[in-house]
Amino acid sequence: MEQAVPAECEFQNLLQATLEGSPDLSQQALRALQTLLRFKPEAIKLGNAKASPLTTAVRAGNVECTKVLLKARASPNEQDDKGVSPLHLATFDGNPDLCKALLFYRADVDACDRHGQAPLFFAPSKDVCKLLLERRSLM
Template sequence: MKYSYQYPVSQYTRHSTYTPTTHYTPSLYTPKYYSTSSYSPSNYSSVKYTATHYTPPAYTPAYKSTSTYTPVFSKPTRQGSSHRAPAQRTPTVVVKPAKAVRFTNDVLFQDHVRHGELEMIGRFMRARKVRVDTIFQSGMAALHEAVLSGNLECVKLLIKYGADVHQRDEDGWTPLHMACSDGYPEIARYLLSLGASAEAENENGEKPADLIDPDCKELVKLFEVGCV
């Protein structure tokens, strides 16, 4: 044991003081210079390495593309020495504008009468562009056209501007013949009030009453014996 606990500390006595006998003087260490003996390696001749050129073997793909395949968007191949034929030009067709068709005043006036355009009829009459007794290409005058349209106001307007209630068309029909044949009792009554003749005959010898449809009771009653 390093310590003995049987004796008290006061009885513990150090041993005599240690006095080194000799002083240690380190000697200078002078290393010996290491001179390598002439080392002659065995005759070692390094083999000169000459690299050989590596040539990879020809690679042949497993999939062989068919020579007949032509992609859709591939550019067309140029034909050897053949020249490309110039594209044929389509001749330019010049369409000339159609000439404006101008109708005569008589044709325009007849159209206004058929459609009952009272304002336009009044303009033509006041400007004296047409004659109210003119026979149109249809073979009738303006008053005949107005009666056939069934427009009583147009009939009144034309009579106001001088239309004759006795005027005949190319077949000898009077406006009253037209009113009876087409079943317009109001127009027939108005014409009769202005003195239209119920005894007038056309080229076939027919009177206005002869052209009345028996089912048109109002006209039949208007032309009863003694009523006209």
């Protein structure tokens, strides 16, 4: 008789396959991740001790996985022990598509890390600066 895989292991394996696999494997894993989150929404809270699933996806620069996690209600405003949010990470990497996804799901453009620095402080490109400033002007 086959043993059920704990949700945490299943989720972490799918997340890693989505982020690190070949394009075909990543697409299959992304679909499986969507299915898992549809039937086990609590899996969104599973992560390793170092980072949440959303932070892991943002660090990997994976826009599609980030969108899936945000749609499943991952918080775009979570912060690590240094006060760094997913928007800080996306901004630092200069990834406008990730920034757009996080902002669409209401990431706080003014969230400060433990040094009092908002994401705009880290923006390396004109495109990312423009996105953050436009969002700020809407508030």
